[in-house]
Amino acid sequence: MSEAKHNRANADGAEPGRDMQHIVTSADVAREAGVSRSTVSRCLSGDRRISDATRKRVQETANRLGYHVNKIARSMNTRKSDLIGLVTSGLSDPFRVEFLDKLILAIQQSGYRPLVIDVSDPAQMGTSMMHLLQYQVAGVVVTSGSPPPEVGVHFLKRNVPVVLVNRAGRLEGADVINCDNVRGGEMAADLLLETGKTRFGFLNVKGGTFSGNVRGETFVSRLAPRLANGDISFTPLVCDSADYDGGFNAALKFLATPETAPNAIFCAKDHIALGLLDAARFELGLRIPEDIAVVGFDDIAAARQGAYQLTTVCQSATKLAEMTVDRLRQRIRGDALTDQRLILPVEMTRRRTA
Amino acid sequence: MSEAKHNRANADGAEPGRDMQHIVTSADVAREAGVSRSTVSRCLSGDRRISDATRKRVQETANRLGYHVNKIARSMNTRKSDLIGLVTSGLSDPFRVEFLDKLILAIQQSGYRPLVIDVSDPAQMGTSMMHLLQYQVAGVVVTSGSPPPEVGVHFLKRNVPVVLVNRAGRLEGADVINCDNVRGGEMAADLLLETGKTRFGFLNVKGGTFSGNVRGETFVSRLAPRLANGDISFTPLVCDSADYDGGFNAALKFLATPETAPNAIFCAKDHIALGLLDAARFELGLRIPEDIAVVGFDDIAAARQGAYQLTTVCQSATKLAEMTVDRLRQRIRGDALTDQRLILPVEMTRRRTA
DNA sequence: TCGTTGAATGCACACGTGTGCATTACCATT
DNA sequence: AATGGTAATGCACACGTGTGCATTCAACGA
Known part of the structure; x- marks a missing residue:
């Protein structure tokens, strides 16, 4: 002994x-x-x-x-923990934070625990996800970046389900959940057309994101007939970062000459729209929505605040989280056999900016 | 076989x-x-x-x-995982989110992984923290609620360090890190006195929080001489929730008659201040800071935005996170023997609301 | 009375790793 | 040549749990 x-x-x-x-x-x-x-x-x-x-x-x-x-010992034996990996990148994007908030809640109520992995460098996404396997996670939710295809097989091999939320989904063996970006882009176009404005713009971050690109493309498609007529014009607008500062600086750059600048702007996400609004109002002295109509996407908490009252396409973080966890549980239980692509309906929330 | x-x-x-x-x-x-x-x-x-x-x-x-x-197997043997428990309650408080953001980053860079536990119900705090022990966590950071004293001994017994951040710290064996609430309250008082306003108020959530109470108490202490003179008056203001809506509704309630209502208001935290500002400006038609001067606490991202430009006491989420992880590592390494109480310095950031 | 059945419980293995101690092999010194 | 020392590696145990199979025991029908 x-x-x-x-x-x-x-x-x-x-x-x-x-x-x-x-x-x-x-x-x-x-x-x-x-x-x-x-x-x-x-x-x-x-x-x-x-x-x-x-x-x-x-x-x-x-x-x-x-x-x-001792859950560690239990996991050792069963070869499965009750941890669920959350792949994200920072907590600066307000909508993602709201989603994570609901997601963490839903995960816990299902008897699991969230293990957070922060991937700031997209190149590390693959290795970071592999790290998760070291903890015998029961499942993974990816809320940022696009995992390289080769990691998919490792998760598939171990029967660890992966759900991609609002991502471009090329991952074999993974489910993909998106809000209805297509319908959202169309609704934004329809509403801005109603305003009678003629110079349209779509503001997105440089390089674009999967969601943003889809929103922009369908936005333009919906405008196409009127564009063909020559009734209206369209200008793509690009900002350096997908946040408040990005929108703020873009406004200073693109709206400096209000006579010719776009006056009906669809922003790829609310956070950008807030920056645009502040720069337009307080730096350039423009009136909203008289001089410029603005539509956002997400319906984050700040969009509801008195200072902004942003008209925006609403996707429900709560429902998105519920769908995510439901799907995870199905796969863990072994019910779900084939990869699935789910779409969360969106709604237009009309406030004061368009 | x-x-x-x-x-x-x-x-x-x-x-x-x-x-x-x-x-x-x-x-x-x-x-x-x-x-x-x-x-x-x-x-x-x-x-x-x-x-x-x-x-x-x-x-x-x-x-x-x-x-x-296989980290599970390793933990089984070494009786220690590289997980660090993060006790929080939701992601709706902006400053806490900013802190968690930096904290998660710092934890990862130290080779650990954050395991999040969400305690919405304060009564469950004890059992939730005990759950963390099932995962052989290397340490715990508490960012919300106050853990019941009896859980302290369990962590002490297993040599699992606990750090309480911006909490009332009565926990044996745990370190406590606070920003300098005392100095912050004083600075807020000094600045509001400078404005020449005479009707002072402190807005906090009903029941109060540890941090908020300290801020309010030192605020009043600093005003005391002038209060004794009869130069100025002071009214305690209470809102129902410690967020935007709380501040918004409080403004509607307390600022309805601007002639007698407080016109120099210190808010326990920025998030409340934002709601107060919006209600005051857009619902009551008051001018800021001419009619009412407002000072917040935290310096969250939104406070810097053009729509608010909030004058506020700044505590650095980044430094707070670094201090937290430093202290955790010291204790894990076994250097730190006695409980410590650390104070993060604060600064006044003057913008447009006072 | 004996064999059969079913419920209740114990035995023993496996999960994958870290590490104290024993062992081996090789080289330098006496 | 014998001895001592050191570097490199293998053996075997322990961590705490879940679970297939064997075992026990009481009840019951023939």
């Missing part, structure tokens, strides 16, 4: 429970309750074969000793 | 690496490289005793087979 590595006192069996450093295991409960360790395990997992008498006794002893399952 | 539980093909040893479901373990690498499993383990952990030749050979085989350490 080595007993050297972990210095437990009372190795000879005299009152082992009194050891300060000792952590209660199922073996302790078993000894104390006068049953085998298997019985303890079965009692706590609700196995029907255990008699009510012993079940009760075991549960009482477990409570008395303050026993808690 | 049972071989029934986990259905591995090729149990007889013929080309075991070709099994589809098989996951590469250190034993595979050992066999392939012609060494013992111990040697593999030592190579990958950088043990000096291994000769350069075998180290190189082992690392090459590991890469070739695509071996990744």
Whole structure:
């Protein structure tokens, strides 16, 4: 008997429970309750074969000793943890934060725990996702970036489901959930056409994102007939970053001469729209929506605030989170066999900017 | 040999690496490289005793087979994972989100992984924190709520460090990190006194929070001499929720009659201040800062935006996160012996609302 | 009374890793 | 040549749990 590595006192069996450093295991409960360790395990997992008498006794002893399952050890045996990996990049994008908020809640209520992985560098996406496998995660949700195709097979091989949310989905074995970017782009076009404005613009981040590109493309498609007529004009607008500052600086750059600048602008996302609004109003002295009509996308909390009252396409973070977790659970349970592509409906929320 | 539980093909040893479901373990690498499993383990952990030749050979085989350490198994053995528990409640508070953003980054850069626990119900705080112990976490950061004293001993017993950030700290064995609420309250008072306004107010959420109470108390203390003179007046203001809506509704309630209402208001946090500002400007038609001067606390991103330009006490989320992780690492390493209480300096950031 | 059945429980293995100690091999010193 | 020392590696145990199979025991029908 080595007993050297972990210095437990009372190795000879005299009152082992009194050891300060000792952590209660199922073996302790078993000894104390006068049953085998298997019985303890079965009692706590609700196995029907255990008699009510012993079940009760075991549960009482477990409570008395303050026993808690060691989930690491359990995962070691079952080869599956109750962790769900969340791949994201920072918490600066307001809509993603709202989504993560609901997602974390939904994950917890399903009995899982979120393990967050932050990938700021897209090139590290692959290795970061592989890191998740080291923790035997039960599933993964990707909310940022696009995982390289080769990681898909590793998750497939281990039956670890992957859900891509609002991403370009080329990943084999993964489900894809998107809000209805197509319908959103169309609704934005329809509403801006109603305003009677004639110089249209779509503001997106340089290089574009998957969601943003789809929104922009369908926006333009919807304008196409009127563009062909020559009734209206369209200008693509590009900003350096997909956030408030990006929108702010873009406004300074593109709206400096209001007579010719676009006056009906669809922004790829609300956060950009907020910056645009502030620069237009407070730096350039433009009136909203008289001088410029603005439509955003997402319906983040700030869009509802008095200072902005942004007209925007609303996608529900709550529903998106529920869909995500539902799908994850289906796959974990083994129900879902084929990859699926789900679409969350969107709505137009009309406020004061268009 | 049972071989029934986990259905591995090729149990007889013929080309075991070709099994589809098989996951590469250190034993595979050992066999392939012609060494013992111990040697593999030592190579990958950088043990000096291994000769350069075998180290190189082992690392090459590991890469070739695509071996990744099973961290669950490692944790099982070492009784410590590289997970750090983050106790929070939702992602609706902007400053907490900014802090978590930086914190997650800092945690990852130190080689750890954040495991998020969301406690919406304060009564569940205790059990939720106990859940963290099931994952053998290396440490815990509490950013919301106040853990009940009895959980402290469990973490102490297992040498799992706990850091409370911007919380009331009564927890034995835990470090406490706060921003300088005292100095912040004083600075807010000084600045608002400078404006020449005479009717002072402090807006906090009903019931108060630890940080908010300290800010309010020192604010009033600083006003005390002038209050005693009768130069100025002070009214405590209370809102229902510690967010935008709370501030908004409070403004409607308390600022309806501008002649007698407070005109120099210190808000316990920026998020509340934003709501107050919008209601005051857009609902009540008040001018800022001519009619009402407002000072916030935190310096969240929105405070910098053109629509608000909030004058506020700035605490750096980045520095707060760095301090937190530094302290965690010290304790994990075993350097830090006694509980510590750290204070992050704050600064006044003057913008347009006071 | 004996064999059969079914419920309740224990035994023993497996999960994949880190590490103390023993062992081997090789070289320098006496 | 014998001895001592050191560098490199293997053996074997432990971590705490879930679960297939064997075992026990009581009840019951023939």
